[in-house]
Every structure is written in structure tokens, then in C-alpha cells.
Amino acid sequence: MRTTSTLIGAAALTLALAACGAPSEQASGSADAGEGEGPLRVGVSPVPHGDILAFIEENLAEEAGLELEIQEIADYNTPNAALVDGDLDANYFQHRSFLNEWVENGPDAELTYVTDVHIERLGLYSETYESAGDLPTGAKIAVPNDPANLNRALSILEAEGLITVDPDAGETATEGDIVDNPNDLTVTPLEAAQLPRSLSDVDAAVINGNYAIEAQVTEDANVLAWEPEGEDYVHKYANGLVALDEGADDERVQLLAELLHDERVLEYIQQTWDGVVLAVDADGEISE
Known part of the structure; x- marks a missing residue:
């Protein structure tokens, strides 16, 4: 049953x-x-x-x-x-x-x-661009707003060389802990469940795997990057x-x-x- x-x-x-x-x-x-x-x-x-x-x-x-x-x-x-x-x-x-x-x-x-x-896996998705390097200056990036997944999202952007996060922030890092943002990205936290439907309104979004699957984002959008598999992943x-x-x-x-x-x-x-x-x-x- x-x-x-x-x-x-x-x-x-x-x-x-x-x-x-x-x-x-x-x-x-x-x-x-x-x-x-x-x-x-x-x-x-x-x-x-x-x-x-x-x-x-x-x-x-x-x-x-x-x-x-x-x-x-x-x-x-x-x-x-x-x-x-x-x-x-x-x-x-x-x-x-x-x-x-x-x-x-x-x-x-x-x-x-x-x-x-x-x-x-958290992925950086876009309906417009094909790689993280294609994102323009001033690009709008949506990320999950809950503490655990917000930190994971920032780690993707950092791994792609788009931002630098204050290392002292640890696993509770937020958009306020971005210390270097050379491309002047606008990083906006949103409720995780809303990210797929917001993808058309931003240049890219970091989306949780389950929501990406449910909304068919994995089939309809480009994956620019996956989250890094760091220590104790x-x-x-x-x-x-x-x-x-x-x-x-x-x-x-x-x-x-x-x-x-x-x-x-x-x-x-x-x-x-x-x-x-x-x-x-x-x-x-x-x-x-």
C-alpha cells in the first residue's frame, strides 16, 4: 500500500x-x-x-x-x-x-x-547561459534561503570563482559574508521551493536536487555547475x-x-x- x-x-x-x-x-x-x-x-x-x-x-x-x-x-x-x-x-x-x-x-x-x-546535489541552473563563465557583470543569482543550503549554494559560486566568502563564516555563511564580488553579482536568497519558478526571472539559480527534479529543471535548463564534493560531503x-x-x-x-x-x-x-x-x-x- x-x-x-x-x-x-x-x-x-x-x-x-x-x-x-x-x-x-x-x-x-x-x-x-x-x-x-x-x-x-x-x-x-x-x-x-x-x-x-x-x-x-x-x-x-x-x-x-x-x-x-x-x-x-x-x-x-x-x-x-x-x-x-x-x-x-x-x-x-x-x-x-x-x-x-x-x-x-x-x-x-x-x-x-x-x-x-x-x-x-545542488546545481547552478540557467535558462539563458551555458557555463558559469558566461554570466554577465551584474547577473542576478537566486539561492536557497535556509542556513544549510544557503552555505552550500555560496560554495558553488565560490568554487566557480564568482565570489569569495569570508572563511570565518563557516557553515553558517550568508550573502552578507561575501567579501569579494568582482562581477557585482546580486545574490538573492529565496525559499527553496520557489527557486524553480523563479529561474526565468534571474540569470541563474542554485536549486535543490529534489525541487529541480519535480519542476523538470534538470531537463529544461542548463547546469552551469554542481556543488563541490568537499570534506565529509x-x-x-x-x-x-x-x-x-x-x-x-x-x-x-x-x-x-x-x-x-x-x-x-x-x-x-x-x-x-x-x-x-x-x-x-x-x-x-x-x-x-
Whole structure:
């Protein structure tokens, strides 16, 4: 069964880490989490997470003896809250940076990052230009406005020699930390979900892989550059399977973690989203 749940409207479609969860509004973990009975209820973002679990459900789960209940959730605030409330057994939509920030600002509950699955690469896209070097003086560049992905976006522009970012800003760098901008670029942070539809209004935009896929930007626009794969790239930015501490050893969760690294799944990711989504194998390495 693949169940689609649209739990929060478009207004909640934001990656702003500081806004993740309301500590005083969430309950603690439910008593039935991790009991290991019935279908495994997993909350996912529709693309590519939901597609990957649907592939497992259709091709691997029955043979492995795993029953899945896939709940597609359109926002980034609900999946962790639903896990804490006992409405889900696991979720698959976030990277460690997002999870850590949510836990810091969320309820008194312990969540475990079970395993890495894939990386959605940030790319610099343009409908007009074919390379970063083609961007004109004064070009308008849109970037994600949430802290983790804004820093990633700036790293792309810096790697292409378009700007220099203050090294002291670290992983919380914003457009205000640009110390050298020789081409007088205008860097404008926007809500990540709005970037694809804003592409026609700017010279280029740094867009999250999932939104680029959903809006067919990967097919209709030029990729000027991919984000650099720096130190701890997988550890920082891989999206993975998450469960409550007491549910992390649930045999259903562990079985799903194993299936997520099946060679057939790795191949499916590579063939379906070639270059945009990078599969991560069981050893935590990007699958070639």
C-alpha cells in the first residue's frame, strides 16, 4: 500500500532549519513506537524519497518479508513531529544537519539517524547561459534561503570563482559574508521551493536536487555547475532513514535500511536521476 498524505499546505514548504518544529507543541514518543508489528509506516518527501521506497515496495519488499506503508508528506516540519507522536515508525527526507537543528529546537525526544541513502546535489541552473563563465557583470543569482543550503549554494559560486566568502563564516555563511564580488553579482536568497519558478526571472539559480527534479529543471535548463564534493560531503548532506531511539533496532527498520542499499536500488537511483541524485552505499560511499 502506498498512502499519500498531504499534511501541511504549500505555505509550510520551507527548508528554514530554525523554524523546524515547535518545542512546546510536540508530544513525547509514543509507547507503541518500535514494537515491530504490522507494516512499517515511513514518512517521506515525494521525490526522490517516495519514488525510491515505491521501487522497493514493488520490487524487493515482498521477497524480503517487509510490508511498507508509505506516507508522502509535502512539508519538512511534519515528518519528525509525526515520528515523535507515534504516527510513523521511521522517516526518510532529511540530512543530519536538518535533524540536528530540529532536535535542538524540538521536543524532548531522541531520534536516531539510521543510515545514509542518497544525496540530492545542488546545481547552478540557467535558462539563458551555458557555463558559469558566461554570466554577465551584474547577473542576478537566486539561492536557497535556509542556513544549510544557503552555505552550500555560496560554495558553488565560490568554487566557480564568482565570489569569495569570508572563511570565518563557516557553515553558517550568508550573502552578507561575501567579501569579494568582482562581477557585482546580486545574490538573492529565496525559499527553496520557489527557486524553480523563479529561474526565468534571474540569470541563474542554485536549486535543490529534489525541487529541480519535480519542476523538470534538470531537463529544461542548463547546469552551469554542481556543488563541490568537499570534506565529509556524504556525512553532511546525505538524506537518510531516521527512527526514534527505541525504534532504531526494530527489525523492520533494519531490514529497510538493508534494502535501501541493495544493488538494484543503487542502480535505480543512478539510472533515474543520473548525476542529480547520488546513491550512497552501505559503506557510506557514493556509489559509482
